[in-house]
Structure formats: C-alpha cells, structure tokens
Amino acid sequence: MKNARGRTFRRAAVGYGLLAPSMIGIGLFLIVPVLVAIAVSFDSWNIISPPKWLGPQNYISVLTDPDVWHSFLVTAQYTLLVIPTQTILGLGLAVLLSKRLPGTPVFRVIFALPWICAPLTLGIVWKWVFAPTGGLLNAIIGTRVEWLTDFSLALPAVSFVSVWTQTGYVALFYLAGLSGVPKDIQDAARVDGAGEIGVFWRITMPLLRPTTFFVLATSIISSFQVFDTVYAMTGGGPGAPGRTDVIAHRIYSLAFEQLDLGKASALSVILMIGLIVLTVLQQVYFRRRITYDVAN
Amino acid sequence: MATNQYRPLSRGPVRRIGSTVLIYAVLIFGAVIILTPFLLSFMTGLKSPVQFSNTSSLSLPSPITWANFQELFGPDHNFISPIAVTVQMTVVILVVQLGCSILAAYAFARLSFPGRDIIFWAYLATMMIPAVTTIVPLYGMFTAVGLRNTFWALVLPTLFGSPYAIFLLREYFRGVPDDLEAAARIDGCGTLRVLWYVVIPYSRPIIATLTVITVVSHWNNFLWPRVITSGPDWAVLTVATADLQSQYNGNWTLVMAATTLALLPLIVIYLIFQRQIVNSISIGGFK
Numbered sequence: 001m002k003n004a005r006g007r008t009f010r011r012a013a014v015g016y017g018l019l020a021p022s023m024i025g026i027g028l029f030l031i032v033p034v035l036v037a038i039a040v041s042f043d044s045w046n047i048i049s050p051p052k053w054l055g056p057q058n059y060i061s062v063l064t065d066p067d068v069w070h071s072f073l074v075t076a077q078y079t080l081l082v083i084p085t086q087t088i089l090g091l092g093l094a095v096l097l098s099k100r101l102p103g104t105p106v107f108r109v110i111f112a113l114p115w116i117c118a119p120l121t122l123g124i125v126w127k128w129v130f131a132p133t134g135g136l137l138n139a140i141i142g143t144r145v146e147w148l149t150d151f152s153l154a155l156p157a158v159s160f161v162s163v164w165t166q167t168g169y170v171a172l173f174y175l176a177g178l179s180g181v182p183k184d185i186q187d188a189a190r191v192d193g194a195g196e197i198g199v200f201w202r203i204t205m206p207l208l209r210p211t212t213f214f215v216l217a218t219s220i221i222s223s224f225q226v227f228d229t230v231y232a233m234t235g236g237g238p239g240a241p242g243r244t245d246v247i248a249h250r251i252y253s254l255a256f257e258q259l260d261l262g263k264a265s266a267l268s269v270i271l272m273i274g275l276i277v278l279t280v281l282q283q284v285y286f287r288r289r290i291t292y293d294v295a296n
Numbered sequence: 297m298a299t300n301q302y303r304p305l306s307r308g309p310v311r312r313i314g315s316t317v318l319i320y321a322v323l324i325f326g327a328v329i330i331l332t333p334f335l336l337s338f339m340t341g342l343k344s345p346v347q348f349s350n351t352s353s354l355s356l357p358s359p360i361t362w363a364n365f366q367e368l369f370g371p372d373h374n375f376i377s378p379i380a381v382t383v384q385m386t387v388v389i390l391v392v393q394l395g396c397s398i399l400a401a402y403a404f405a406r407l408s409f410p411g412r413d414i415i416f417w418a419y420l421a422t423m424m425i426p427a428v429t430t431i432v433p434l435y436g437m438f439t440a441v442g443l444r445n446t447f448w449a450l451v452l453p454t455l456f457g458s459p460y461a462i463f464l465l466r467e468y469f470r471g472v473p474d475d476l477e478a479a480a481r482i483d484g485c486g487t488l489r490v491l492w493y494v495v496i497p498y499s500r501p502i503i504a505t506l507t508v509i510t511v512v513s514h515w516n517n518f519l520w521p522r523v524i525t526s527g528p529d530w531a532v533l534t535v536a537t538a539d540l541q542s543q544y545n546g547n548w549t550l551v552m553a554a555t556t557l558a559l560l561p562l563i564v565i566y567l568i569f570q571r572q573i574v575n576s577i578s579i580g581g582f583k
Contacts (some may be wrong), residue, residue, distance in 0.1 A: 025456020036433035267352035
C-alpha cells in the first residue's frame with residue numbers, strides 16, 4: 001500500500017515537473033491577462049495614472065457607441081465578402097488539383113505561398129499594387145483609381161487581398177479532405193448512371209461536410225480577428241468612422257491611440273465571449289456530425 | 297487502374313484533352329494571380345526612383361540597381377538590426393517553446409497523474425482566447441515591471457510552450473509504441489533520457505512540421521511587437537517595414553526593397569520545407 005502511494009506521488013511529481021514551464025507560461029501570459037482584461041474592463045485606465053474602478057460604465061459606453069456598431073458591421077461585411085468567395089474558389093481549385101495532372105505539386109506550392117507570408121508585409125505590397133500613382137493595378141488596366149481611399153472600393157479591396165491570401169490554404173485543406181473520400185462510392189454512383197456533376201453534389205459534397213464545416217468555422221473565427229492586413233493597407237480608413245475599421249483595429253485604436261484601455265478591454269472581452277460561443281457551438285455540432293457520419 | 301473500366305464510354309479522348317486544357321488554363325491563371333504581386337514588387341525594389349516614375353510598373357528594371365538595398369542597409373535605416381532582432385527572437389522562441397511543449401506533451405500523452413486531464417482541457421481552452429484580448433493587459437503587465445521595449449518583452453509571452461504545439465505533439469506521442477519506451481526504461485533510462493533517445497527521434501515528422509509552423513508564425517508576428525516595442529532598437533522586420541512605409545509613403549522602390557527583404561527568407565524556407573508546410577495545412581495548422 002505504502003509503496004503504491006509512493007509510486008503515485010512520484011509519478012505526479014514527474015508529471016507536474018514536466019508541466020511546470022508551460023503552466024507558468026500559459027498561466028502568466030494567457031490566463032492572467034484574460035483575468036486582467038476582465039478586471040480592467042470595469043476600470044477607467046489610461047496607462048499613465050493607475051486604473052480606477054468604474055463599474056459597468058465601459059460596457060454601456062461600448063454598446064451604445066455607434067462607432068463600435070459600425071465596426072461590427074464592417075467586420076460582418078468583410079466576413080461575408082471573404083468567406084463564401086474563398087471557400088468556393090478553394091473548393092474549385094482543390095477539385096482541379098485532385099485530378100493529379102502532371103505539375104500539380106508545383107501549383108500546390110504556388111497557391112499556398114501567400115499563406116506563409118506575413119499578412120502585414122503582404123498588405124504593404126498590396127498597398128503598392130492599389131496605389132493611385134505608380135501602382136500595379138492602375139498600370140495594368142490603364143486607370144487612375146484611388147482604390148484604397150475610395151469609400152466604396154476600400155473594403156472590397158482589403159477583402160480581395162484576404163481571399164488572395166487564404167484561397168490556397170482552403171484549397172489544400174479541401175484537397176486533404178478529397179483524398180479521404182472513398183473512390184468506390186463515387187464509382188458505384190457512376191455505374192448507376194450518375195454524371196460527374198451528380199456524383200460531385202450527391203456523393204462528394206456530403207462526404208466533405210466535416211471539412212467544409214471546419215474550414216468555415218475556423219475562417220469565420222479568424223476573420224473576426226483580422227488586423228494586420230487592414231493596418232497595412234488602409235489603417236482602418238477611409239472616412240470617420242473608417243470604412244475598413246474592423247473590430248480588432250477599433251480595439252487597437254481605443255487602447256493605443258485614444259488611451260482608453262478600459263473601454264478597449266470591455267470591447268475585447270465582448271469579442272472573446274462571442275468567439276468562445278462560436279467555437280463551442282462548432283465543437284458541439286462537429287462532434288454530433290462525426291458520430292452521425294460514422295453511425296451511417 | 298481497375299476503376300477505369302467503370303468510366304462511362306462517353307468520355308472520349310477529345311473531351312478528355314479538352315478538359316485537361318481547361319484545367320491547366322484555370323490553374324495557370326490562378327498561379328499568375330498569386331505570383332504577379334510577388335514578382336513585380338521584387339522588380340520594383342530593383343528600380344531607381346527615377347526609373348520607377350518614368351516607366352510603367354509592369355516594365356522590367358533596366359538597368360538593375362541595388363541602390364534601394366544599399367540605402368536600407370545604410371545608416372539612415374539600418375535594416376541589419378530588424379533582421380537580426382527577428383532572427384534572434386524567432387530562434388529563441390523556437391528552441392525554448394518547442395522544448396517546453398515537448399515536456400508538457402509527454403506528460404499529457406504518456407504519464408497518468410491526478411489533475412492531468414483538467415489541466416489539458418484548460419490548455420485547450422486557452423486556444424479560444426483571441427490575441428487582441430490579451431494584448432492590452434500584457435502591455436500593462438510588461439509596462440508595470442519595466443520590460444517594455446526589451447528583448448524579453450518580444451519573447452516571454454510565447455516562450456514557455458504553446459497550447460497548439462502541445463496539442464499536436466500529444467496526439468503524436470500517444471502513438472509511440474509502448475515496447476520502445478519500456479525497453480529504454482529497462483535499460484535504466486529516466487524520463488528525460490526516454491524523451492531524448494526514444495520519443496523525440498520517433499516523432500521527428502511532427503517536430504519538423506511544428507518547427508516550420510513556429511518559425512513562420514513568429515517571423516510574421518506583428519501586433520505584439522508593434523505594441524510592446526518602440527523606436528529602432530527592438531523593431532522586428534514587420535514593424536520596421538510598416539514604419540518605413542508610413543514614413544516614406546510613395547517612395548515605393550525603397551518600400552518594395554524592404555518587403556522583398558522581409559519576404560525572401562521565408563519564401564526560401566518555404567521552398568525547402570514545402571512538404572512540412574503542406575502537411576501542416578492539411579492538419580489545420582497556422583491559425
């Protein structure tokens with residue numbers, strides 16, 4: 001008995017010894033900051049003087065601020081422009097890549113290239129592409145359009161860059177999903193007289209549902225946090241409130257330009273809760289989906 | 297290909313050639329869209345400002361000039377420093393973070409002790425925290441202890457292990473055959489030696505993939521370095537490029553030389569390790 005308890009204790013000591021660095025790191029730099037963010041969201045704080053208790057005032061001022069609602073709207077519009085486009089284009093490219101024609105690996109490498117580059121740096125490159133003078137796009141189509149400072153063009157331009165960056169990633173993800181679709185089911189449908197389009201819609205797409213779901217969920221979650229591309233291309237502008245002033249950019253400017261860290265924290269806590277709800281819903285649905293698919 | 301015999305006969309050779317041509321046309325069109333901004337921005341970095349304003353953005357640089365790069369590395373901009381800071385930051389984070397993640401993943405995958413599963417779920421839950429939520433409090437914490445604008449500020453938040461890396465490593469470590477580990481234990485190996493001589497060599501593929509993910513994501517990081525550093529001393533490449541752009545708005549030859557410098561090392565790494573990167577994308581890496 002005594003020996004067994006000693007062994008359990010030793011095993012726990014080794015386990016916690018191995019976990020110690022990551023527990024310190026994750027505790028101090030992820031969990032404590034979240035608690036601090038929640039605490040500060042009830043304070044008035046400008047970094048220079050110490051935080052002062054304010055109560056729920058920051059939340060009231062965030063939720064009644066038309067500029068904050070504008071940022072939510074902009075983020076939603078950005079998401080609606082980016083996600084359907086990149087998902088459809090990515091799926092299309094994946095189907096073409098899955099034919100395994102000679103040269104496919106080269107195309108795969110090219111399509112994923114923007115994904116590994118810094119969004120900030122790519123944003124600056126695209127700022128040049130869209131520049132009114134000396135810019136690449138105007139040189140190609142022979143115009144002098146002010147893409148990024150035009151109120152109706154700025155958000156589509158930023159969204160286009162996100163689609164350009166992420167479509168290859170979506171395609172590779174779908175390609176992995178497609179390789180998991182059993183060929184014999186598709187062939188059985190062909191024997192039964194189904195055309196290629198019928199096979200795709202009735203066999204392949206339903207089997208890709210977990211992939212589609214994962215791609216949609218993760219890209220919606222990340223599109224609600226988009227920052228670098230916007231910062232580099234438009235700085236949230238044009239106009240006031242800015243046409244591309246997404247939520248993450250609003251939090252940044254509340255905190256580090258207007259030095260209203262309490263209000264910035266309140267908005268960041270609201271964003272976090274929204275994203276956690278989204279992630280949990282995704283997990284619950286995803287789990288049900290998988291058991292359903294396996295059961296069938 | 298046994299499956300070919302089931303193909304409907306209507307797919308004649310003419311139709312197949314037609315569809316092959318169409319597929320290549322679409323793929324090549326996509327590749328051109330992806331590559332054009334890269335290639336033409338590199339070319340712009342090789343033009344003199346006069347050449348740039350007198351010729352089309354589509355024209356080749358003639359003559360090629362390295363003046364922009366010389367200016368970047370000159371005393372005004374000193375781009376050596378952001379490159380050195382970025383490399384130093386990336387290497388330190390890579391080594392320490394990977395080490396700490398391996399220790400934690402081993403504990404989660406192959407030891408059983410009270411509290412293990414709760415801690416693991418807590419780690420997973422932290423993956424839901426958006427970066428913008430921790431930026432403000434981390435800024436306050438680092439300022440309070442006087443670490444703002446130091447090397448430590450750049451590396452500390454992600455130094456001691458990443459929940460995502462721990463999760464991926466744990467999945468892989470669970471597949472290490474029990475016999476291998478038992479044999480090493482019988483030979484008298486302690487936990488750390490088992491890790492070093494058995495688990496790590498066995499898990500080389502996932503460690504290679506994670507190495508690439510870690511290097512890429514820290515090389516590209518912007519928001520945290522932007523917030524916590526100021527001035528040229530600890531500016532990383534992304535921050536230095538952003539500052540250069542806002543300071544020299546319109547001086548595109550200089551700015552495109554800087555983006556070329558920032559992008560090329562990663563593109564080289566990408567071409568060398570493309571297999572790991574493509575793998576990591578299919579397991580949902582690079583969030």
